[in-house]
Amino acid sequence: MPPVESWPGYHFVPSTLILSLLVKVFRKVICESIMKVTCGAELAVLFVETLVKGKIPFDEDILDRVRKIYKMFPQIPVPSNLGDDDDVQELAEALGAAKTRVEGCSSFLRAAIKWSAEFGAPRNGDPQLHVMLAEYIYSESPELDMARVSYHFVRGNNPKKFASTLVNFMGKCYPGEDDIVIARAVLMYLSMGNLRDANYLMDELKRQVTSQELDFPQSDLVQFITFLLQTLERDALPLFNMLRVNYKSSIDREPAFIELLDDIGEKFYGVRRRNPLQGMFGDLLKMM
Structure with a gap:
């Protein structure tokens, strides 16, 4: 995907409009199919890159947009019952999909945390973003790392x-x-x-x-x-x-x-x- 600043007319379009368009595109991509989670995650990261390149200051309005994107990442329980070969194949596919979701959401929220720290949030990044990331890793990760979950929770605001x-x-x-x-x-x-x-x-x-x-x-x-x-x-x-x-x-x-x-x-x-x-x-x- 080409850099956002190379889009035709980018420098003549208000940053807020670009952000709104990215959110709408992300919603369409992420909701159409779980197979498109990777593309949706890339769009989510692109949204944050736009914030950084536009030097958009951290505020509640932008945080709310980040939260809306976060909530669009799928949360799908991994099947736990193993039976015949078809079930094993299904489990393998589910684990792979879960790993993709976690990696995509983590990349997006880590970028958002870094942006928030650089543009007005506390030094460690916005606490609410840390809680979002901790929750998603815990609920969706097929290979749970509690040290990683704890790292973000202690930088959050919800003990x-x-x-x-x-x-x-x-x-x-x-x-x-x-x-x-x-x-x-x-x-x-x-x-x-x-x-x-x-x-x-x-x-x-x-x-x-x-x-x-x-x-x-x-x-x-x-x-x-x-x-x-x-x-x-x-x-x-x-x-x-x-x-x-x-x-x-x-x-x-x-x-x-x-x-x-x-x-x-x-x-x-x-x-x-x-x-x-x-x-x-x-x-x-x-x-x-």
């Missing part, structure tokens, strides 16, 4: 929805994986200096688990997270370091936790990193 997503995941994850997703979510919030939402998330998780008559994970890792939240409420660097030593075996269950804790030490206590090569985990997640 209650994040808690609901985690509770849903806890109901279908492997045994012993539930406390890791909880710890990762809390540590990600804390690594950004966001103690408020980290505490809210833990409280909301416990509330939702209780209301659904489920069991909240009881492990050394969860105990560590509980003590950590209490420690960060005060100036207690020695206690912070002691917790890291005493719960080292639990922390080591997830390699990324060490880096997140280093970020937390720097955010809350001004502790500088010992290894200048650290930070690679966060850099990798930024590409998600």
